[in-house]
Amino acid sequence: MAWRDDWRRVRAIARKDLTTELRTKAGFNGVAALGVTILILLGLALGPDGAALRNAAVGAVWLATLFAGVLAFNRSFQVELESGALEPLLQYPGPRWTIFAGKLLGNLVFVTAMVAIVVAAGVVLFGVGIPATWPTLVGVIALGVVGLVVLGTFYASMSSRSRAREVLLPMLLFPMLVPVLLGATTASKALLGADLMHEAGAWIRLLAAYDLVFLIATFVAFEHVIES
Amino acid sequence: MAWRDDWRRVRAIARKDLTTELRTKAGFNGVAALGVTILILLGLALGPDGAALRNAAVGAVWLATLFAGVLAFNRSFQVELESGALEPLLQYPGPRWTIFAGKLLGNLVFVTAMVAIVVAAGVVLFGVGIPATWPTLVGVIALGVVGLVVLGTFYASMSSRSRAREVLLPMLLFPMLVPVLLGATTASKALLGADLMHEAGAWIRLLAAYDLVFLIATFVAFEHVIES
Amino acid sequence: MSNGQSDRAIDVSGLGKRFGARWVLRGTTLAVRPGEVVGLMGQNGSGKSTILRIVATLLKPNAGTAQVNGLNVVRDATAVRAQVGYLAHTPGLYDDLTARENLKFAADMLGMPATVVDASLERVGLARVAHERVRGFSAGMERRLALARLFLRTPTVLLLDEPYSNLDAAGVELINSLIGGIVRTGGAALVALHELAPARGLIDRTLTLVEGRIDAARPNLVGAAAGVA
Amino acid sequence: MSNGQSDRAIDVSGLGKRFGARWVLRGTTLAVRPGEVVGLMGQNGSGKSTILRIVATLLKPNAGTAQVNGLNVVRDATAVRAQVGYLAHTPGLYDDLTARENLKFAADMLGMPATVVDASLERVGLARVAHERVRGFSAGMERRLALARLFLRTPTVLLLDEPYSNLDAAGVELINSLIGGIVRTGGAALVALHELAPARGLIDRTLTLVEGRIDAARPNLVGAAAGVA
Amino acid sequence: MPAPDRSLDARPARPPRTSPWMGVAAILVLAATQAYSISTSPAEGDMGHLQKIMYVHVPAAWMTFLAFFVVLVFSVKYLWKGREDDDLVAASAAEVGATLNGLTLVLGMIWGRPAWGVWWVWDARLTSTLVLFLIFAGYLALRAFVDDEQQRARWSAAVGAIGAINVPIVYMSVKWWRTLHQPPSSPATLDPAYTMGLRINAFALLFVMIFFIRKRYEIARLERAAEHAAEAAALGAP
Numbered sequence A, B: 001m002a003w004r005d006d007w008r009r010v011r012a013i014a015r016k017d018l019t020t021e022l023r024t025k026a027g028f029n030g031v032a033a034l035g036v037t038i039l040i041l042l043g044l045a046l047g048p049d050g051a052a053l054r055n056a057a058v059g060a061v062w063l064a065t066l067f068a069g070v071l072a073f074n075r076s077f078q079v080e081l082e083s084g085a086l087e088p089l090l091q092y093p094g095p096r097w098t099i100f101a102g103k104l105l106g107n108l109v110f111v112t113a114m115v116a117i118v119v120a121a122g123v124v125l126f127g128v129g130i131p132a133t134w135p136t137l138v139g140v141i142a143l144g145v146v147g148l149v150v151l152g153t154f155y156a157s158m159s160s161r162s163r164a165r166e167v168l169l170p171m172l173l174f175p176m177l178v179p180v181l182l183g184a185t186t187a188s189k190a191l192l193g194a195d196l197m198h199e200a201g202a203w204i205r206l207l208a209a210y211d212l213v214f215l216i217a218t219f220v221a222f223e224h225v226i227e228s
Numbered sequence C, D: 001m002s003n004g005q006s007d008r009a010i011d012v013s014g015l016g017k018r019f020g021a022r023w024v025l026r027g028t029t030l031a032v033r034p035g036e037v038v039g040l041m042g043q044n045g046s047g048k049s050t051i052l053r054i055v056a057t058l059l060k061p062n063a064g065t066a067q068v069n070g071l072n073v074v075r076d077a078t079a080v081r082a083q084v085g086y087l088a089h090t091p092g093l094y095d096d097l098t099a100r101e102n103l104k105f106a107a108d109m110l111g112m113p114a115t116v117v118d119a120s121l122e123r124v125g126l127a128r129v130a131h132e133r134v135r136g137f138s139a140g141m142e143r144r145l146a147l148a149r150l151f152l153r154t155p156t157v158l159l160l161d162e163p164y165s166n167l168d169a170a171g172v173e174l175i176n177s178l179i180g181g182i183v184r185t186g187g188a189a190l191v192a193l194h195e196l197a198p199a200r201g202l203i204d205r206t207l208t209l210v211e212g213r214i215d216a217a218r219p220n221l222v223g224a225a226a227g228v229a
Numbered sequence E: 001m002p003a004p005d006r007s008l009d010a011r012p013a014r015p016p017r018t019s020p021w022m023g024v025a026a027i028l029v030l031a032a033t034q035a036y037s038i039s040t041s042p043a044e045g046d047m048g049h050l051q052k053i054m055y056v057h058v059p060a061a062w063m064t065f066l067a068f069f070v071v072l073v074f075s076v077k078y079l080w081k082g083r084e085d086d087d088l089v090a091a092s093a094a095e096v097g098a099t100l101n102g103l104t105l106v107l108g109m110i111w112g113r114p115a116w117g118v119w120w121v122w123d124a125r126l127t128s129t130l131v132l133f134l135i136f137a138g139y140l141a142l143r144a145f146v147d148d149e150q151q152r153a154r155w156s157a158a159v160g161a162i163g164a165i166n167v168p169i170v171y172m173s174v175k176w177w178r179t180l181h182q183p184p185s186s187p188a189t190l191d192p193a194y195t196m197g198l199r200i201n202a203f204a205l206l207f208v209m210i211f212f213i214r215k216r217y218e219i220a221r222l223e224r225a226a227e228h229a230a231e232a233a234a235l236g237a238p
C-alpha cells in the first residue's frame, strides 16, 4: 500500500520531468544534438590525423556524453526552481527518497536515449568498427551511464539550489567521475581492440562496484541533502 | 552628451554583471576551476601517452575555454531572467545597443581572466614549451577570445530567453565557432612549432576578419533580437 | 491521524529564526484552536511568511518549537505535511505542463485519486484552460491553479500567505469558500494578510507581529472598524 | 518633451493582441487625459497586464495603435520609454546586488544623478537594509524596492499593475503618494487593480475589460458603493 | 517564555582552547628536522640539494590523506548525530587537507621540473593527487556558495563523505589506467639514508596538521559562540 503510493510518486516525478523535456523540444533533441556537436568539436580540435582520431574516438564519445549529461542534470532540478516549484514538491507528504528515485529514473531514461545517439554518431564520425563483443560493450556503456546519472542527479540536487548552479555542478561532479570516465573509456577501448578481454573484465568490475557503492551512498545521503 | 549617457549605461551593465559574478563567488573562481578540470578530463580521456597528449594540448586548451565560456555567457543573461529583470532592462530609455555593449564588455573581462588561467594550466599540465614568438601567440589568443565572446554574448541574448537555454546556446554557438576554433588552434600550433610563420599569418588574418565581420553584424542584429 | 492533544491545531512556542546574523523571529508564541481562523498581520518584512513556512515544514527554526495537531514540525515532518495545506506567495507551478498536468502531478504526490483533479479545476474556474500550458497564464490564473491544489484534499490545517493578492472578486470568494469549508470540518486556518476587507466575517481574531513577537498591545482588529488603509 | 497633441496622455485605439491563436485583446479602445487616474479592472486573465505591457513598449500589438503623449509605442518606443513609469507584477530585481546597487543601476540606466538613489530608498523605507542583498527580501520589501525605481524620476505617465498587492498599510500610502505626485505635475496614471479600497479617493474613473474590450455597460465604480468582495 | 529547544542545534557549554605550545613545538621540530637533514644527508647525484624537497613533499602527502580521513569520519558523524561541531571539524580538516594537498602538488612540480624536465607527467600518483585536490576544492567551493549554515553543514557532510569514499577508487582507477600501458615513471625509490629524517618530519607535520585543524576549528567555534550570544540576547526577556 505505502509502497504502491511511493512508486506512484516516483513515476509521477519521472513522467513530469520527461514530459517537460519533450515539451520544451530543445530538451531532448537539444542535448543529443549538443552531444554530437561536442563530438565534432573534439574531432576538429584534435586535428586532422585519422589514426590519432580513431584512437581518441572512445574518449571523445565519453566526454561528449559527460558534458551534455551535465546539462540534463541541471535542467532536471532547475525546472523545480523556476517559479518556486521546489517548495510544493518538498511539502508533499511521503518519504523523500521517492523524489530522488523519480529524478533518477527520469534522468536515466533521458541520458540513455542521448548516449545512444552520441555513440551512433561517434561510430559513424570516427569510423569505429563494431566488434563481435558488442553486447559486452553495451553493458559497459550502461554501467558508465548509471554511474554518471547517479552522481549527476545527486549533486544537481544541491548545486541547483546554490548560487552559481551551472558552475558548481561540473566542479563537484567531474572529479568524482574520473573512475567512471577511465573505466568506461579503457574498457570500451579494450573491447573495440577485441583482444584484451581480461583487461576489460577488471574495469567492468570496477564500474559495477562504483555504481553500487554510490547508488547506496547517494540514496542514504539524499534525505539529508534535500531538506532546506 | 547622449554619448556620455550611453557610455554610462554600458559601464553600468558591465559593472553590474561583474559585481554579480564576484558576489556569487562561483562566478569567476568556479568557471576558471571548471576550465582547468575540463583540461584534466581531456588529458585523462585521451589516454596516458605523453607525446599524443602534448600534440592535443592546444586543442584541449581551446575546448576547455569554449565549454567554460559557454557557462559564462549563459549566466550573464540568466541573471536578467531570474525574477524578471529583463523587462525593466528593456524598459529603460536609451538605445538598445548599449545593452549589448555592456554585456559584451562584462563578458570580455570575465573570459579574458579565465583564459589566462586555463592557458597557464595547459602549459604546465601538457608540458608545452613557450616559444620566442609568444607575443604573437597572445595576439592569437586575444583574437580567439573576442570571436568567442562576441558570438557567445549575441547568441546568449536569444537562447537565454528561450525555454531550454542551457542547451540552445551551445547548439547555436558551437557550429558558428568552428572557424574560430580551427583558426585559433592551427595558428597556435604553428606558433608553438615555431616554424611555419606563414601558415599562422593566414589564420591570424582569418581570425581578425571573422571578429570584425561578426562584431558589426551582431551589433546590427542585436536591436532586432532583443525585442520581444 | 492527529494524536490526543488536539485542543490546539497550531501551537507555536518561543519560535526563533535567524537569517545570517539577523533574528527575524525572536520568541514568537501563538496558538490556533480547531475551528478557528486567525489572521496574521504585520509590516512588510515582519516575518509572517517565515512563520508559515516553518509551520509548513519548509524551514527549520533556530529555536523554539512548532506543533500541528500535537505533531512537532521538525521531528514529525512527514506526518505534519499530510495534514497541512499551504498556499505560498509564489504559485510554484511547472510552466511547461498544462494546468491539468500540474494538478494531476499534485494528486499523484498527495496520493489522491485522479478523479478529484477535474472537479478541482472546475471549482477554481480553470476548466476552460485545463489543457493550456501554465507559461501563458495571467497572474490571477496562476494563483487560482495554485489554489486548486488545496481543493484536491481536505487538510486539517490551512496556511495561507496573502491569499487574496492578484485575485478578482470571484477568486476572493473561492478563498473564502476554501476557508469556510475547512472550518466547517473542524479544521483551522492561519492567514497572513495586510487587509481584512476581503475576508470580512471569516477571520475570528488577528495577531500582529512586531519585532519578531506577537504584539499583545495591538488591538484585535476584528469587530473594530476594521478598514485598513 | 511631449509634442502638441497632449490632450491625451494615453490613447489606445482598436488594440488587438493574440497569443498563439487566442485573441486576448479584441479592439480595446481607451484614453486617459493628463491629470487623470484611471482604474483598469476585469477578471483574472482578462488582459489588463497585456494592455499595460503594450503601452510600456514591452509587447507589440497585433492590431490597433497605442500612443503616449501622442507618441506611438511601436514606432517611437525609445521616446515613450523616457516618459513612462511602469510597475509590473514581478519586481524584476537583481538578487545578488544590494538594494542600493539595484537602484544605482536603475539611476545609471535612466541617466539620473546618483544623489536621487538614497532619497528614493529613504522614501520607500528601505534605507535600513540598503546594503543587504535583495535575495533575502520579503515579498513586500521587493515590491517597495521596485517602487523605489519609480521615485528616481518623474515620469509623465504611470502604468501600475496591481500596485497594492503584498504591501502593508504604509506601503499602500507610498503608492498613493506616488500617484498623487504624478497627478499634481499634470501626469496621468493607468492602474490595473481588483479592489478599489486601497486607492479610494485617488481614482477618477474605472474601466472594465470584458472579452478583450472595454465594457461600456459596466458601471464606473467610483462614487458608487464601491466595496468589492 | 519556554526555553528554546536545544535539541535542534546542540552545542557545548564553552568553546575549546588549544594551547599555542603545540603549534610552536610542531614548527620547532619541523625547522630542526630541516636543518638536521639538510646538513647531514648527502646531496643527491642528479638534483643536488633540491632533493631535500622530499622532506616536506612526502610527509605533506601522507598528512593530506590523514586530513581527508578526518573529513570522512566527522562528515559521517555529522550525518549521524547532527552536531554542529562535527561539521566545523570536518570543514577545518578539509581546509588544512586541501592546503597540504596543494603543497604536495606544488613541491612535486617544483621538484619535477629539474628531475624530469617537465612540470607535469600523467603519472598515476600525480594524477590521482590532482583529482583528490579537485574533489576537495569542490567541497570547499560548495561551502562558499551556500549561505544557510544548517544547509551548508548537511550538504558538505554528504559531499565530504561521498568524496572521501571515492578517494581509494580514484587512486585504483588511475593506477590501472597508467600501469596497464607502461610502467609508471614513479619518483626515485627511497635511499635508506633519508628514511630517518623523513620519519621525524612526518611526525612534525602531523603535529602541524593537528594544530592547524584545531586552531581553525576554534576560530569557527568562537564565531558561532558570538552568534549564539546574539541569539541569547535576541530571545531574551521581551
Ligand code: HEM
Residues within 6 Å of the ligand: E054, E057, E058, E061, E062, E104, E105, E106, E107, E108, E109, E111, E112, E113, E115, E125, E126, E127, E129, E130, E187, E188, E189, E190
Ligand atoms: C606534481 C608532482 C607530484 C605529486 C602530485 C606527487 C605526489 C606524491 C604523493 C601523493 C606521494 C605519497 C604517496 C604514498 O606515500 O603512497 C608522493 C611520494 C613521493 N614522491 Fe611525489 N609527487 C610529485 C612529484 C614528485 C617528484 C618530482 C619526485 C622526485 C623526483 C617525487 C618523489 C617522491 C618520493 C620519493 C615519494 C615517497 C615515495 C614512497 O613513499 O614510496 N615526487 N608523491
Ligand SMILES: Nc1ncnc2c1ncn2[C@@H]1O[C@H](COP(=O)(O)OP(=O)(O)OP(=O)(O)O)[C@@H](O)[C@H]1O
Residues within 6 Å of the ligand: C135, C136, C137, C138, C139, C140, C141, C166, C168, D019, D020, D024, D042, D043, D044, D045, D046, D047, D048, D049, D050, D051
Ligand atoms: N506570454 C503569453 N503567452 C500566452 N498567453 C498569454 C501570455 N501572456 C498573457 N497570456 C494570456 O493572455 C490573457 C490575459 O493575460 P493578462 O496577464 O493580461 O491578464 P490580467 O488581466 O492581467 O489577469 P490577472 O488579473 O490575473 O493579472 C490570459 O488568458 C493569459 O493566459
Ligand SMILES: Nc1ncnc2c1ncn2[C@@H]1O[C@H](COP(=O)(O)OP(=O)(O)OP(=O)(O)O)[C@@H](O)[C@H]1O
Residues within 6 Å of the ligand: C019, C020, C024, C042, C043, C044, C045, C046, C047, C048, C049, C050, C051, D135, D136, D137, D138, D139, D140, D141, D166
Ligand atoms: N531566505 C532568506 N534569507 C535572508 N533573509 C530572509 C530570508 N527569508 C526572509 N528573510 C528576511 O526575513 C524577514 C521576514 O521575511 P518574511 O518574508 O517572513 O516577511 P513577511 O512578514 O512575510 O513580509 P511581507 O509582508 O513583505 O511578505 C525579512 O526581513 C527578510 O529580509
Ligand SMILES: [Mg+2]
Residues within 6 Å of the ligand: C048, C049, C050, C089, C161, D138, D139, D140
Ligand atoms: Mg510574506
Ligand SMILES: [Mg+2]
Residues within 6 Å of the ligand: C138, C139, C140, D048, D049, D050, D089, D161
Ligand atoms: Mg495581470
